[in-house]
Amino acid sequence: MREWLRAQFRSVYERVLRREISGAPSHVAVIQDGNRRYARERGDDTATGHRVGAETTERVLDWCAELGVDELTLYAFSTENFNRPPDEREHLFDLIEEKLYQFADADRVHEERVRVRAIGDTDRLPERVQQAIDYAEAQTAGYDALTLNVAVAYGGRAELLQAAREIGSAVDRGDLDPADVTAETVEARLYDGAVRDVDLIVRTGGDERTSNFLPWHANGNEAAAFFCTPYWPEFSKIDFLRAIRTYEAREVSWRRTRAKRALALVRALGGEVKEARRVLDRFRDYLPDAVEDEPTEQQPAD
Structure with a gap:
C-alpha cells in the first residue's frame, strides 16, 4: 500500500511540475x-x-x-x-x-x-x-x-x-x-x-x-x-523536471536584472543611450508596473 501511495504521489507531482514548465x-x-x-x-x-x-x-x-x-x-x-x-x-x-x-x-x-x-x-x-x-x-x-x-x-x-x-x-x-x-x-x-x-x-x-x-x-x-x-x-523524471524549472527561474531572474540595469542607465543619462533603451524595451515585461510610464524611443523624454 505504501509503495502504491508513493507511486501515486510521484505521478501527481510530475504532472504539477510539467504544468509549471513553459x-x-x-x-x-x-x-x-x-x-x-x-x-x-x-x-x-x-x-x-x-x-x-x-x-x-x-x-x-x-x-x-x-x-x-x-x-x-x-x-x-x-x-x-x-x-x-x-x-x-x-x-x-x-x-x-x-x-x-x-x-x-x-x-x-x-x-x-x-x-x-x-x-x-x-x-x-x-x-x-x-x-x-x-x-x-x-x-x-x-x-x-x-x-x-x-x-x-x-x-x-x-x-x-x-x-x-x-x-x-x-x-x-x-x-x-x-x-x-x-x-x-x-x-x-x-x-x-x-x-x-x-x-x-x-x-x-x-x-x-x-x-x-x-x-x-x-x-x-x-x-x-x-x-x-x-x-x-x-x-528520475521528477529530478529532471525540477532541473528545468531551476533553469526557467534563473532565466526570469537574469532578464529582470538586465532590464533593471538598462532602466537605471536610461534614467541616469536622460534617455540618450539607444542600446540601453533597446534592452529596456525588450525586457520591459520583467519590470514592475511602475516603469510603464518611462519614456520610450518613440516617446522622447522632455
Missing part, C-alpha cells in the same frame, strides 16, 4: 555522478552501477526529446578517468562501445532523428571504442532534431589549452594576427563538440561542482546549474 533549455549538459556509490551501497560491483546508470541515460534522452531540448551532452568518460584501475577502465570502455552501437541502431534514435557525436580527445581511446564512435556518427549524421554529445576522454582545461597552443602556433607562423583573435577563433579550435552554448548543467550524486566540464560553452554562457543528491542510476 519551455525547455536548448542545451542541457549532465555530469552523471554516483554510479560507483550506488553499487557499493547495494553490495554490488562497480560494473553493475555503471550498467544501471546507462539505463538512466536512455531515459534522459527520451525526456529531452519529449520536452523539446535541442542538444544533450553527457559526461561519459573524463581525462581523469584514465587514472582509474585498469579493470574498471576497461569495463567503462566496453559499456561505452556497447551503448554507442545500441544508440546507432535503436529505432527511437532514428524515429526522433537524434544525431550522435563524440566530444573529446578520442585518439586516446581504444581502437574498438573509436570504431564505435565512427559507426554511431555515420549512422546518425543526417539528423538534426536532437543532438546527443557523448563526452569521452574529455577535459575542459585540456581543451582550452589545446586551443591556446594552436592559436599561439598560428601567430608564430604569421598566419594569424593577435589583434584578430576573437571568441570565434577559439571556438574553431575546440574539440569538434557542442553546437550550442550550454543553458543548464545537471549534476547528480550530491557534489556541487562542475568538474572541468565544458568551461567554454557553460561557464562562458553563465549556464544555470542544478545539483541533486540522487545517484545517477536513481535520477
Whole structure:
C-alpha cells in the first residue's frame, strides 16, 4: 500500500511540475555522478552501477526529446578517468562501445532523428571504442532534431589549452594576427563538440561542482546549474523536471536584472543611450508596473 501511495504521489507531482514548465533549455549538459556509490551501497560491483546508470541515460534522452531540448551532452568518460584501475577502465570502455552501437541502431534514435557525436580527445581511446564512435556518427549524421554529445576522454582545461597552443602556433607562423583573435577563433579550435552554448548543467550524486566540464560553452554562457543528491542510476523524471524549472527561474531572474540595469542607465543619462533603451524595451515585461510610464524611443523624454 505504501509503495502504491508513493507511486501515486510521484505521478501527481510530475504532472504539477510539467504544468509549471513553459519551455525547455536548448542545451542541457549532465555530469552523471554516483554510479560507483550506488553499487557499493547495494553490495554490488562497480560494473553493475555503471550498467544501471546507462539505463538512466536512455531515459534522459527520451525526456529531452519529449520536452523539446535541442542538444544533450553527457559526461561519459573524463581525462581523469584514465587514472582509474585498469579493470574498471576497461569495463567503462566496453559499456561505452556497447551503448554507442545500441544508440546507432535503436529505432527511437532514428524515429526522433537524434544525431550522435563524440566530444573529446578520442585518439586516446581504444581502437574498438573509436570504431564505435565512427559507426554511431555515420549512422546518425543526417539528423538534426536532437543532438546527443557523448563526452569521452574529455577535459575542459585540456581543451582550452589545446586551443591556446594552436592559436599561439598560428601567430608564430604569421598566419594569424593577435589583434584578430576573437571568441570565434577559439571556438574553431575546440574539440569538434557542442553546437550550442550550454543553458543548464545537471549534476547528480550530491557534489556541487562542475568538474572541468565544458568551461567554454557553460561557464562562458553563465549556464544555470542544478545539483541533486540522487545517484545517477536513481535520477528520475521528477529530478529532471525540477532541473528545468531551476533553469526557467534563473532565466526570469537574469532578464529582470538586465532590464533593471538598462532602466537605471536610461534614467541616469536622460534617455540618450539607444542600446540601453533597446534592452529596456525588450525586457520591459520583467519590470514592475511602475516603469510603464518611462519614456520610450518613440516617446522622447522632455
